[in-house]
Amino acid sequence: MSPLLDWLVENEPSFRKTRLPSLYSDLTVQKSTNPEGYAANVTAWASALTRASLAGQLPLEQRLILQTSDDLLSALASAQYGRPSGLGSVLDDCMRQGKMVDLHDFLASEKSIYSRSWIPSPWAVLRWSLRQVGIVGTGSYEVNGHLRKGSLVLVPALEEVWKHVQRLRDRSAQGLTDRIMSRETFLKELNDLIEGTLSDQDVAVLLRYLSRDKQALAYEETTIKFKAPTSTAPEPITHEDRSIATLKTLISNLTLQIANLNTRIATLQARAQTSVKTGNKTSALSTLRSKKLAEQSLTSRTDTLHQLEQVYAKLEAAADQVEIVAAMQASAGALKTLNNKVGGVERVEDVLDTLREEMGKTDEVSGVIAEPLDSNAVLDEGEVNDELESMEREERNKREALQRAEMERKDAEEAEATRRRLGELDGVDQAARSKEQSADSVEQELSRSIEKMQKLNLDGRQQPQAAEGVS
Template identity: 70%
Template sequence: MSSLIDWLVENEPAFRKTRLPSLYSDLAVQKTSNPEGYAANVTAWQAALTRAALAGQLPFEQRLILQTSDDLLNALASPHYGRPSGLGCVLDDCVRHGKMIDLQDFLVSEKSIYNRSWLPSPWAILRWSLRQVGIVGTASYEVPGGRLKKGGLVLVPALEEVWKKMQVLQDTQTQSLTDRIVSRDLFLKEMNSLFSGPVSLSDQDINVLLRYLARDKHALSYDDTTIKFKSPAAPMPEPITQEDHSIASLKTLIANLNSQIENLTSRISTLQSNAQIAVKTGNKASALSALRSKKLAERSLQSRIDTLHQLEEVYTKIEAAVDQVEVVAAMEASAGVLKTLNKKIGGVERVDDVLDSLREEMSKVDEVSGVVADPLAGNAVLDEAEVDDELENMEREERIKREEKSREQKKKLEIQEAEVTRRRLAELEGQPAAQAPSTESEKNKENMQIADVDLERSLSSSIDKLQKLDIDGLQHRQNEDQQHQQPQKVAEGT
């Protein structure tokens, strides 16, 4: 197997060795004989081509674009199964479902790739009709003879994968204006850091990615040299200004100086090592040459360090000025809000009028509350005679209830006594006069019943005595109250 097929077998679950015969078979025949198997094979090829492109395994130095030609078929060829048959059908199906888009159509279209209309275009209807009658249209990637049409296809799943990685990267960074502005070169370096492998993004890859981020994700605005990401608070990206170009150029210079300083530092270290080796070997000329070159590199390094410090100071000032602009803009907006609210309030005089009116209405409420409460507080007169009559009625009802309860208890006691007497008579009639109760338990039971009867009698007697005492005491207290109230009434009458 070729290296690309080895990589697919190792990294793609759908490209198991047992599935290779089906994947490399004639997919045009599978489309009619086995639709489910055809759909599974199309999905497997689409995912495999996308991941191979992102990993830099395809024979083209591109990550986001699939170049279709016989070179792709040769790269995918297997020693056992040959070149994949029907790969053009796979590409046509991916284009039809929006997984792959023609490169030129992607770059020139103003409509988002996610804006799908339910009405098919006339060209799509015509192409479908030609395929139904067996005529392959010019837009098809299936060329007779097992070949592929030459062209470029944008891999939409690859773009979506890069977008996810960019979102994770942006979440870890600050979102100030200077951080959101980068040059095209710095953007290329940052994007290449997201990928592994020797293959980096090409110019076409960058053009496709920027077009996707600006048109389909509304994440940034860009031109030939500068890229400006959207602010988190803004609904849409802002246009690029001359100040943005200056900030991007300054950041690029700082990045280049940092790279030059690293290279010069490494060169100085190498020259120092060469001079030491020359001294050890006694090669005085080589040692002097290395030392001279080292001195020149040190001067150049110091010059670049000084320049870098100046540029970094300028960049710091720009960051401070940007922050001040944002602060002033926020203060200006806040002042406008306060001005609008103060207009609604109407000034201090209106507030005083409102407070005076509020106090007046509150005092009216207090006056009404006082008027409502006066009859209850001072004009209500209690009739003591009615109170005494109501109390006497309540006591009479309570006394009647107690008497009824006492009569019921007496009646129960009489019934119990009669029952005990009846049992004794029955026992006396059924046994000889000299014979004692049969068992000790019966004796105890009889004694307990007698004790219960005696206890109930004593309780009933005690209850009667207490009721009599309560009634006598109550009458005595009422008489004393009447005798005490008569002198007061006489005094009030006089």
């Protein structure tokens, strides 16, 4: 397999070896015989091309733009399956779905690629189909097994890089000076995040995407300005913004130069010490002169850096003050508008007076409504008191009756419990008496048995004696 195909098999889940026969089959035929399989293969190819482009694995190392030609087919060729058939049809479908956009159209359009008007109309889709069968023009990327040369912007790749741009934007503070940077600094930090290098065309496409489609920033040739958190759209770049971007770039460059000079001075110092140890006086003097020049340059650059940092601090403070004053001015305008709606102290006093008057009228009406209809009716307070006492007396009688019933119920329960206990005690006494009677009868029976035995014994002794006397 080609190096590109080896990379896809290893890194792209949809390019398992078991799927290669289907992916490399004639997709133009598969489109009509197996639409579901064709759709799955289109998705797999779109994902594979996007991932390979972001990783810099395509023939032209552009991260966000796919260059189409037979070179791409050759790079994807397999020793076993040959070149992918019908890849041009895949690109056509990706363009219809908005996953890929012609580079010229992408840069020239003022409308977002996500707007409804960007989606091809039914007539545009028909014309595209007619191109594919050779009736109208040659707009299709499928040309008799070859790929038409062109440049396609990979929208999924842009969306992936957008995630890195968000991290780059969010990791800094949201003040004016923090939202401004030079184009050079922006690209350096972004390349570090994506672990790659964007080409000039990639950068042009990315900035257009971030400005038009994501409304995230405004940009010029040298300056980039992120949108404020409270704004709905990016603000235009001003002369002050360009000055801030230039100043930040100078500070960054000087910081790097100072770090390099410190490293050079340390290296020259070690080299001079080595020359002294070996007795090479000429080399030692030359090295020390170079070290001295580096130290002078370091001092100059350090002083310049301090001055630039002071200027930047003043600019930062001034920018913050501008935002504060703008916020205060907006607040003052809003407060003035609200106060105008209130109408001043006199209007408020008139409103309160009117309110008090109307509330008094309401109280008067309530009082009139509460008066009895018969003005001659006189309320007998004695009758009211008598009725109240009667109701209270009736309530007391009810409570006392309930209390008596409750006491009688408790007394009945206690009497019943006492009867049960007495019955249990009587049963125990009867059982004890029965046992005593049984014991007495046994003892009497035993006594009678003993007497009988004694009597029998006496009778037995008397009978022999009588026999002897007869003889």
